[in-house]
Amino acid sequence: MNPPDDTPRSLAVEAVLPRPPAQAASRAPSRREAEELDAADPLGSLRALFRISDPDTIYLDGNSLGRLPAATPGFLADLVDDGWGKGLVRSWGHWIDWAGRIGDRLAAQVLGARPGEVALSDSTSVNLYKLAAAALDARPGRGAVVFDAQDFPTDRYILQGLAEQRGLTARQVSSPMDTALGLDQLGAALDDDVALVVLSLVHYRSGALLDMASVNELARAHGALVLWDLSHAVGSVPIDLSGTGSDLAVGCTYKYLNGGPGAPAFLYVRRELRSTLRQPVWGWYGQRDQFHFGDTYEPVDGVERFLAGTPPVLSMAAVEPALDVIEQAGVRRVRAKALALGDFAVRLADAWLTEHGVRLASPRGPEQRGSHLSLTHPEAWRVCRALAAEAAVVCDYRVPDRLRIGMPPLYTRFTEVWDAMDRLRDVLADRRYERYSRTPARVT
Structure with missing residues (x-):
């Protein structure tokens, strides 16, 4: 048993x-x-x-x-035949909040987050850009962002771009090639001018695992926010975003979660931070009363405020049967x-x-x-x-x-x-x- x-x-x-x-x-x-x-x-x-x-x-x-997953082809076939083929536009009554519902499953099963803190959305790169930009806006007057020079390239490129566009200092710490970034090394790069720290929980090259709680504590002592990339961790190591006091996170669903090529990524925003953050892509999916088609952008109160455009329903759907397997395990x-x-x-x-x-x-x-x-x-x-x-x-x-x-x-x-x-x-x-x-x- x-x-x-x-x-x-x-x-x-x-x-x-x-x-x-x-x-x-x-x-x-x-x-x-x-x-x-x-x-x-x-x-x-x-x-x-x-x-x-x-x-x-x-x-x-x-x-x-x-x-x-063996169940995925049948699940998608039913969605195409029944949801799209028969239901047509009426199926949006079920699809409209799917990003949040799958987000709640991710929160409960693999992320250690609370309901309403996670949503499926876009790619990891786009989500990282949205949350990083929002975090930098929430720390005005600070002039530096800290990240690992050995981290996955898209993370580094996005942060380099944001730093250049905003006139910020990109403080690159460099983790050892084969082991994790040292907490002493990270601590030496932090001061009260740092707005944001971005790190991967599991390093893409070496597999080295960081101590999430300790990193969060170091950054919090200087008033900086932390944005985690969980792409090589989610579904393979226990994650406790709430218990470690994590601020922000992104990650993909096509590695250990088996959501398939092109499966949307996810984003996490700690509930207490939501109202203080406004993401840079003001799309209609994050708008309050989106079908009222208002003249000005007023984001909803929940995590959906970090969504932008219409979600890719077929790609998003493949995450559901994949999570069934994770839930069993x-x-x-x-x-x-x-x-x-x-x-x-x-x-x-x-x-x-x-x-x-x-x-x-x-x-x-x-x-x-x-x-x-x-x-x-x-x-x-x-x-x-x-x-x-x-x-x-x-x-x-x-x-x-x-x-x-x-x-x-x-x-x-x-x-x-x-x-x-x-x-x-x-x-x-x-x-x-x-x-x-x-x-x-x-x-x-």
């Missing part, structure tokens, strides 16, 4: 992956051990809720695009398995890959990472290509020399991790990657 979602994390981890004896920690676990872990996995049955079209391919890139059990999978992968990498020039490029402690880890090798791009073309292992590459291994717990098996590492070892040992060009493709 599956443990309840409130099972203490330490107990849940023990149930999934007992820690090896100290003397065995340096050896590679056997495939038999992987099979035993799969047999005991309390989330193992959820794999059947996803479309696995090619069982021979090992998919370790769900941190970029999650698998297709419970984020705490997802996290427990993620810790176990990550620890298992690191043990294999240490035992098998070090002699081939591979080094762990993520924090070593499982609890210091999200659900993906990075391995560094001088030929990481060519290795990534060889794995996909000749070993049926799909992962991804990130500059400068990182092979990124994503292990979404809802459908990743321990035997898949074992087999993938074994195939990676073979690709490195016989150097078959040398047959591939060093020139990266557009999509890596």
Whole structure:
């Protein structure tokens, strides 16, 4: 029987992956051990809720695009046939507030937020721009914005643009390539001139996990707002926006939430901040009494004031069946398995890959990472290509020399991790990657 979602994390981890004896920690676990872990996995049955079209391919890139939930095609087909085909414009009576209703599901299941604080909207980039601009307007007279120079590019570009447009100072702290940004380093960049701090909870390259509560506390001491990018965290690690006193957040739904390519992102605004923030895109979906078509813009009181245009209903709908799976699993059990999978992968990498020039490029402690880890090798791009073309292992590459291994717990098996590492070892040992060009493709 599956443990309840409130099972203490330490107990849940023990149930999934007992820690090896100290003397065995340096050896590679056997495939038999992987099979035993799969047999005991309390989330193992959820794999059947996803479309696995090619069982021979090992998919370790769900941190970029999650698998297709088996229920999604039928759900969308019904929406198209009944909602659009039969209901026509009358279906807007159901669709009109869908962004907020799905937002409330996200708030309750994966974000630790209160009802009315989350809405599905636009892309992560657009949401980050809207909330960052609103936050800067709410801190007039302050001249600096702080962000990580190693963070995901779209976050940096948007903040650089806002700083240039407004004559602000862009204070870039630079996290280590393989570990999390240090709190002392962040604290040294903060003072009472900082209006906004923008950071990712889980780093896109290394998987390093920040301490949300501590970052919020540091910024709050200087009166600065914090905007979190949760894209590589949501659905893979427990998040408590309310409990940590978080101000603002954005994130995507197509990675660990499995909402599909093009699925809308979400935004979060702490309830107490709503009335003090006005986003820069004054669209009709954020307008009070939107069908009265008033002459002047008067935003609604709720989180919908941060919406802009008509939502993409078909893309938004795919998030619903994906959340059904998350709801069955419970984020705490997802996290427990993620810790176990990550620890298992690191043990294999240490035992098998070090002699081939591979080094762990993520924090070593499982609890210091999200659900993906990075391995560094001088030929990481060519290795990534060889794995996909000749070993049926799909992962991804990130500059400068990182092979990124994503292990979404809802459908990743321990035997898949074992087999993938074994195939990676073979690709490195016989150097078959040398047959591939060093020139990266557009999509890596």
